[in-house]
Amino acid sequence: MTAYDFIVVGAGSAGCAVAGRLATESSASVQLVEAGGSDRRLTTRVPLLAPMQYGTSLDWAYVTEPEPACGGRRIAQPRGRVLGGCSAMNGMFWVKGSNLDYDGWRLPGWGWDDVAPVFARIEQGPMHITRSPFPDELSHRFVASARASGVASNDDVSGPELDGAAITPVNIHKGQRWSTARGYLGHCNNLTVVTKASVDRVIIRDGRAVGIEYRRRGRAHRAFADQEVVLSAGAFGTPQLLQVSGIGPADHLRRVGVTPLVDSRRVGQGLADHPLTWAIWSLAPGHVGLADTANPKWLLQWLLRRGGKLTSNGGEALAHIRSTLDAPACDVQLIFTPADARAEPRGGRLAPALSVGHSYWTPKSRGSVLIRSSDSAVPPAIRMNLLTEREDVEALVRAVKRTREIMATEPIASAVERELQPGAAADIEACIRNTAKTTSHPACSVAMGNDADSPLDEKLRVRGVESLRVADASALPQIPRANTNAPSIMIGERCADFLLADVSPGAI
Numbered sequence: 001m002t003a004y005d006f007i008v009v010g011a012g013s014a015g016c017a018v019a020g021r022l023a024t025e026s027s028a029s030v031q032l033v034e035a036g037g038s039d040r041r042l043t044t045r046v047p048l049l050a051p052m053q054y055g056t057s058l059d060w061a062y063v064t065e066p067e068p069a070c071g072g073r074r075i076a077q078p079r080g081r082v083l084g085g086c087s088a089m090n091g092m093f094w095v096k097g098s099n100l101d102y103d104g105w106r107l108p109g110w111g112w113d114d115v116a117p118v119f120a121r122i123e124q125g126p127m128h129i130t131r132s133p134f135p136d137e138l139s140h141r142f143v144a145s146a147r148a149s150g151v152a153s154n155d156d157v158s159g160p161e162l163d164g165a166a167i168t169p170v171n172i173h174k175g176q177r178w179s180t181a182r183g184y185l186g187h188c189n190n191l192t193v194v195t196k197a198s199v200d201r202v203i204i205r206d207g208r209a210v211g212i213e214y215r216r217r218g219r220a221h222r223a224f225a226d227q228e229v230v231l232s233a234g235a236f237g238t239p240q241l242l243q244v245s246g247i248g249p250a251d252h253l254r255r256v257g258v259t260p261l262v263d264s265r266r267v268g269q270g271l272a273d274h275p276l277t278w279a280i281w282s283l284a285p286g287h288v289g290l291a292d293t294a295n296p297k298w299l300l301q302w303l304l305r306r307g308g309k310l311t312s313n314g315g316e317a318l319a320h321i322r323s324t325l326d327a328p329a330c331d332v333q334l335i336f337t338p339a340d341a342r343a344e345p346r347g348g349r350l351a352p353a354l355s356v357g358h359s360y361w362t363p364k365s366r367g368s369v370l371i372r373s374s375d376s377a378v379p380p381a382i383r384m385n386l387l388t389e390r391e392d393v394e395a396l397v398r399a400v401k402r403t404r405e406i407m408a409t410e411p412i413a414s415a416v417e418r419e420l421q422p423g424a425a426a427d428i429e430a431c432i433r434n435t436a437k438t439t440s441h442p443a444c445s446v447a448m449g450n451d452a453d454s455p456l457d458e459k460l461r462v463r464g465v466e467s468l469r470v471a472d473a474s475a476l477p478q479i480p481r482a483n484t485n486a487p488s489i490m491i492g493e494r495c496a497d498f499l500l501a502d503v504s505p506g507a508i
């Protein structure tokens with residue numbers, strides 16, 4: 001049995017920010033417990049190799065239940081299981097969102113004016129933000145065509161103004177992915193990072209979180225926190241841990257053999273993600289894009305100089321558009337990649353192609369994360385209910401039509417041969433329902449709010465239990481018009497602010 005001041009569960013985007021800041025800005029003892037292992041691997045460091053993590057030991061590799069509005073398909077949900085969490089696996093897009101997102105939460109302390117300085121602190125401190133370092137000439141063409149066809153020529157697209165087309169802002173540094181593990185977890189004597197340790201539950205005594213139980217190398221352990229426990233296990237892991245610990249919808253918990261301690265109906269509800277659909281074109285002769293990246297010369301260039309095509313994040317360019325004229329802000333992110341988005345990560349030689357992903361930022365469909373068992377080793381049932389709201393699919397159909405206009409505009413028009421997906425004569429909606437995924441931005445499954453029903457209050461405290469907070473994408477009250485890494489890190493930073501302000505003076 002070991003005792004710390006704070007225990008943080010999950011070393012992902014938010015968890016690294018919480019633990020790293022607590023350890024560097026106080027003398028409190030902090031334990032950071034992570035199910036995955038080291039991030040010293042090529043696939044986490046070389047930007048373009050990230051998809052090679054899918055389905056390996058670095059991936060929780062969740063899948064949804066059959067999705068009713070997507071032909072009953074189960075949709076893959078990759079999630080990083082490694083130091084850095086999803087920030088060690090993701091597409092590295094750095095977008096903070098619109099001021100309308102944060103102001104729309106109507107939560108004291110979380111308006112745009114409150115969070116903007118936190119984002120600035122992150123960008124100027126632990127995280128390195130740059131532009132996709134080696135953009136293909138096709139990516140430049142896409143930006144030029146988007147602008148020529150009416151997208152704003154604004155280059156600063158990471159928020160709060162989103163309108164524009166640009167080479168993608170990314171968290172890459174000197175040709176390498178810059179994850180939160182790299183940004184926040186320096187050496188600190190008061191920080192204990194325990195890897196390959198899977199947390200089973202929170203220990204709750206007399207209404208207070210006092211520690212955790214975890215498994216490491218087949219052995220059961222307990223650790224205790226004198227001050228607080230913070231759950232940063234992500235939008236699937238955090239609601240699962242709360243539920244197996246007895247905090248969640250009481251009826252459901254009883255059905256799966258968990259004794260309810262706090263009947264919190266919305267733990268695991270409200271799950272949101274941005275639906276994503278791809279349109280794909282073959283390239284005209286003479287254009288290659290990223291189709292030749294399996295050539296060993298690119299790996300050599302990366303190893304010797306941290307340069308070349310493998311420094312690409314894949315989604316090298318973006319355009320933010322409004323799918324309707326009356327949208328109050330951009331509601332679709334077009335993700336441009338000079339490759340075939342359908343290709344398997346380990347698929348070998350690829351046909352030259354380009355793809356545009358359409359990520360719909362203001363979806364109405366909502367899902368859930370509910371445990372199937374009291375055993376935390378059993379993955380929860382994930383229901384996205386993707387595209388169950390008609391408005392969501394209609395927005396994607398409009399976005400695909402808008403992309404066709406961009407692709408028919410020079411200079412990209414002369415670089416493409418023909419539309420492969422949906423295909424010129426295809427039914428766009430049917431294609432979307434048959435192929436859509438999520439953008440891997442699950443959020444809002446343990447949302448904070450100032451009504452008594454919200455699982456978290458506006459300081460990220462779990463209602464009904466003392467000394468327990470949640471800091472990760474699950475705490476977002478509404479999914480923002482953004483890729484969710486930056487907002488998740490911001491939540492981790494805010495949690496650290498709250499804890500540093502609240503801890504007993506003896507501990508800091």
Ligand SMILES: Cc1cc2nc3c(=O)[nH]c(=O)nc-3n(C[C@H](O)[C@H](O)[C@H](O)COP(=O)(O)OP(=O)(O)OC[C@H]3O[C@@H](n4cnc5c(N)ncnc54)[C@H](O)[C@@H]3O)c2cc1C
Pocket residue numbers: 009010011012013014015033034035036078079080081082083084085086087089090091092093094095197198199200232233234235237238241376439440441442471472473474482483484485486488
């Ligand atoms: C493939 C992919 C591409 C993406 N692309 C982008 C992008 O380009 N830009 C962007 O902004 N966002 C992107 N995202 C989303 C973004 O990365 C996530 O929203 C963000 O990282 C979530 O942070 P988090 O702290 O909520 O969770 P995570 O980063 O997932 O961290 C959770 C951590 O908790 C650990 N954990 C979970 N359960 C337990 C347990 N029981 N015991 C111990 N540890 C546990 C996990 O292993 C993980 O390390 C992408 C995500 C994926 C998967």
